[in-house]
Amino acid sequence: MVSNVPALVSRLGRRFALSPSDQQALLAAASTPRHAVKGDYLIREDWETTSLVILCRGMARAVRSLPDGSQQIVALFVAGDMLNPGELFFPRSRTSISVLTSAISLSIPFEQLGRLIANRPAIARAIWRETAAQAAVQQEWMVWLGRRTAQARLAHFLCEISYRLHIDGHDCDAFDLPLTQQELADILGLSVVHVNRVLQVLRSQDLIELRSNRLTIRDKAGLYEIAEFDPKYLSGLEPPDTGAN
Amino acid sequence: MVSNVPALVSRLGRRFALSPSDQQALLAAASTPRHAVKGDYLIREDWETTSLVILCRGMARAVRSLPDGSQQIVALFVAGDMLNPGELFFPRSRTSISVLTSAISLSIPFEQLGRLIANRPAIARAIWRETAAQAAVQQEWMVWLGRRTAQARLAHFLCEISYRLHIDGHDCDAFDLPLTQQELADILGLSVVHVNRVLQVLRSQDLIELRSNRLTIRDKAGLYEIAEFDPKYLSGLEPPDTGAN
DNA sequence: CGCAACATTGAACGGTATCAAGTATGGTGG
DNA sequence: CCACCATACTTGATACCGTTCAATGTTGCG
Numbered sequence: 001m002v003s004n005v006p007a008l009v010s011r012l013g014r015r016f017a018l019s020p021s022d023q024q025a026l027l028a029a030a031s032t033p034r035h036a037v038k039g040d041y042l043i044r045e046d047w048e049t050t051s052l053v054i055l056c057r058g059m060a061r062a063v064r065s066l067p068d069g070s071q072q073i074v075a076l077f078v079a080g081d082m083l084n085p086g087e088l089f090f091p092r093s094r095t096s097i098s099v100l101t102s103a104i105s106l107s108i109p110f111e112q113l114g115r116l117i118a119n120r121p122a123i124a125r126a127i128w129r130e131t132a133a134q135a136a137v138q139q140e141w142m143v144w145l146g147r148r149t150a151q152a153r154l155a156h157f158l159c160e161i162s163y164r165l166h167i168d169g170h171d172c173d174a175f176d177l178p179l180t181q182q183e184l185a186d187i188l189g190l191s192v193v194h195v196n197r198v199l200q201v202l203r204s205q206d207l208i209e210l211r212s213n214r215l216t217i218r219d220k221a222g223l224y225e226i227a228e229f230d231p232k233y234l235s236g237l238e239p240p241d242t243g244a245n
Numbered sequence: 246m247v248s249n250v251p252a253l254v255s256r257l258g259r260r261f262a263l264s265p266s267d268q269q270a271l272l273a274a275a276s277t278p279r280h281a282v283k284g285d286y287l288i289r290e291d292w293e294t295t296s297l298v299i300l301c302r303g304m305a306r307a308v309r310s311l312p313d314g315s316q317q318i319v320a321l322f323v324a325g326d327m328l329n330p331g332e333l334f335f336p337r338s339r340t341s342i343s344v345l346t347s348a349i350s351l352s353i354p355f356e357q358l359g360r361l362i363a364n365r366p367a368i369a370r371a372i373w374r375e376t377a378a379q380a381a382v383q384q385e386w387m388v389w390l391g392r393r394t395a396q397a398r399l400a401h402f403l404c405e406i407s408y409r410l411h412i413d414g415h416d417c418d419a420f421d422l423p424l425t426q427q428e429l430a431d432i433l434g435l436s437v438v439h440v441n442r443v444l445q446v447l448r449s450q451d452l453i454e455l456r457s458n459r460l461t462i463r464d465k466a467g468l469y470e471i472a473e474f475d476p477k478y479l480s481g482l483e484p485p486d487t488g489a490n
Numbered sequence: 491c492g493c494a495a496c497a498t499t500g501a502a503c504g505g506t507a508t509c510a511a512g513t514a515t516g517g518t519g520g
Numbered sequence: 521c522c523a524c525c526a527t528a529c530t531t532g533a534t535a536c537c538g539t540t541c542a543a544t545g546t547t548g549c550g
Contacts, residue, residue: 064388067473072391074384086377089485094381094478118366128373132331135380136339138387139319143309145390146317146434150538180496189391191539196498212547228312233339240334395506425528436507441530457515491550498545507536514529520522 012054015080015168016126017240025120029112030054036099038178043084043097051107052127053083058103059178062095063186073187074141075134076161080168081237085131088113100178133236140233145189148228150198153188155227158208162217163231167238177215257299260325260413261371262485270365274357275299281344283423288329288342296352297372298328303348304423307340308431318432319386320379321406325413326482330376333358345423378481385478390434393473395443398433400472403453407462408476412483422460 013023033056036042042053042060055077062075062083074095077083083097088110099105108116117124140160144153158177166172179187185195202208207223209216217223258268278301281287287298287305300322307320307328319340322328328342333355344350353361362369385405389398403422411417424432430440447453452468454461462468 064384066388066392070392072388074387086380089374089377090381090481092477094384121363124369124373128369128376129334131373131376131380132334135331135376135383136335138380138383139309139339142319142383142387142390143311143317145387147311147315181498182496192496193498193540194538197538200498232337236335427528437528438508438530439506442506445530493550494548496545496547499543501541503538503540505536505538507534509534510532512529512531515527517526518524520524 012056012080014239016130018122018126022120022122025116026108026123029116030106030108034105034107036103036105038101039098040103041096041098042105043093043095045093045096047093048091049084049087049093049110051109052085052088052113053097054106054108055079055081055083056104056106058099058101060097060099060103061183061187062097064095071186072189073183075138076187078161078164078168081134082127082130085127085134088127100183101176129236129240133234136233136236150188150190150194151201152227153190154184154195154198155202155207155223156229157184157187158215158217159224159227159229159231160234162215162220163229163234164237167234172217173220174214174216176213177210178213257301257325259484261375263367263371267365267367270361271353271368274361275351275353279350279352281348281350283346284343285348286341286343287350288338288340290338290341292338293336294329294332294338294355296354297330297333297358298342299351299353300324300326300328301349301351303344303346305342305344305348306428306432307342309340316431317434318428320383321432323406323409323413326379327372327375330372330379333372345428346421374481374485378479381478381481395433395435395439396446397472398435399429399440399443400447400452400468401474402429402432403460403462404469404472404474404476405479407460407465408474408479409482412479417462418465419459419461421458422455423458 012018012026013020018026031051036058043049045065057079060077060083061073062077063071063073065071077097083105084093087093117127137160144156148156161177162172162175165175181195181199182192185192188195199210203210205222207217207219207226209218223229257263257271258265263271276296281303288294290310302324304324305322305328306318307322308316308318310316322342328350329338332338362372382405389401393401406422407417407420410420426440426444427437430437433440435443444455448455450467452462452464452471454463468474
């Protein structure tokens with residue numbers, strides 16, 4: 001399994017609007033790419049954080065486990081996302097991040113990164129921006145966790161993933177969604193049983209199809225509507241080409 | 246009503262670990278302090294963001310309103326917090342921020358701020374760090390919104406506020422909590438009626454006292470316990486003196 | 491083929507919402 | 521200083537959304 005690292009990095013360059021020279025510097029600072037398989041942990045709660053991790057291929061999730069055995073998934077990452085842009089400042093990680101598919105990640109040790117940040121403002125800006133973009137997504141999750149019905153939550157989550165894949169140039173009407181219903185439940189703050197029932201409602205309304213980890217959106221307008229989905233909050237994840245600020 | 250601005254700024258200096266010279270520069274870049282009264286909006290959803298706002302005195306909340314009229318409060322700010330550290334990168338605000346008490350705020354226009362960020366890395370670092378710290382708090386809110394009972398949510402929220410006030414050197418066992426039960430409900434994702442009942446349970450267990458916007462914590466250990474409160478996630482709000490990274 | 495993980499279904503329970511009164515509380519004008 | 525009003529708080533009754541427990545199907549993989 002050989003990976004074309006320069007190609008991956010160039011995609012990152014586009015995502016974060018970095019000049020070729022900055023991309024080069026980032027690549028030089030990174031350790032060799034890591035190939036992880038489904039279930040592998042890239043970061044664990046309470047680990048000392050020593051490097052910035054970027055997901056180049058695959059999907060990952062950040063999870064917080066509670067004493068009673070339940071979990072809450074607090075973030076989902078797709079290719080191109082930074083896994084821990086905010087942890088630069090904190091000695092220990094507050095979540096565990098594991099991979100949902102086989103995946104490739106790049107790590108940039110903090111010592112190297114410190115130099116890059118000092119010398120290359122565009123890189124500092126990119127990481128900072130990513131910190132803010134992920135915070136915006138989290139706020140949206142808080143809103144549906146606090147104030148929306150199970151159906152609207154699920155629909156909204158599916159809309160978000162679809163849109164984020166769309167941003168990165170993937171097919172957003174049919175894609176792999178490597179999540180069990182238990183994991184969906186842990187994202188949405190629901191029980192597995194209820195997720196199952198709500199999924200069936202969405203299916204029966206011909207909004208989606210979901211079988212063996214593959215999601216097809218049959219009626220995007222309808223799904224957006226019951227989700228009350230407005231992708232504005234995801235603007236931080238788009239390439240900042242449009243010169244917006 | 247005269248406010249001692251240099252004193253306010255020096256407190257900010259401590260909070261963000263800025264050198265006197267950086268504090269000076271920050272103060273010079275800021276517009277005259279604004280005195281707001283209860284209910285005033287400092288920022289509105291969809292407004293164009295043009296400056297970084299820092300709360301020097303009082304409390305504020307960030308709220309998202311839903312089409313059906315309900316609301317979710319997604320952040321609570323105390324004196325010393327930056328209200329919109331992440332909005333530097335986005336053209337429009339995604340929340341409305343209004344003031345819960347009479348308050349004083351300082352605005353730093355983005356043009357000035359750009360210069361400061363370029364020339365004074367410590368200031369850039371402080372804002373970036375605040376972005377990350379607030380994201381950490383949001384993650385904790387997501388966990389209790391998704392996975393905890395009403396009682397644990399409320400208890401946890403009270404613990405957090407108490408601890409944040411403690412960080413800033415205020416009395417954390419008895420303090421003003423200028424929130425109606427409706428506002429508590431909008432923070433916790435509950436109905437007013439239920440907040441009222443849960444408050445009574447906490448009172449009947451002699452954990453807290455809450456009358457006319459003043460909270461007294463009678464049994465801190467007990468409250469921490471039912472909240473499963475662990476303040477580690479708030480470390481980003483403490484002055485970074487300890488040299489941790 | 492057989493096992494393990496995942497998905498589905500039903501019944502009963504419970505936490506929280508909703509609706510509807512009723513009761514403090516505080517501020518205001520007379 | 522009191523009457524009044526608006527806002528906030530409290531309480532009860534009822535309904536519903538979502539949970540839990542338990543069992544049964546289904547799928548995919550070694």
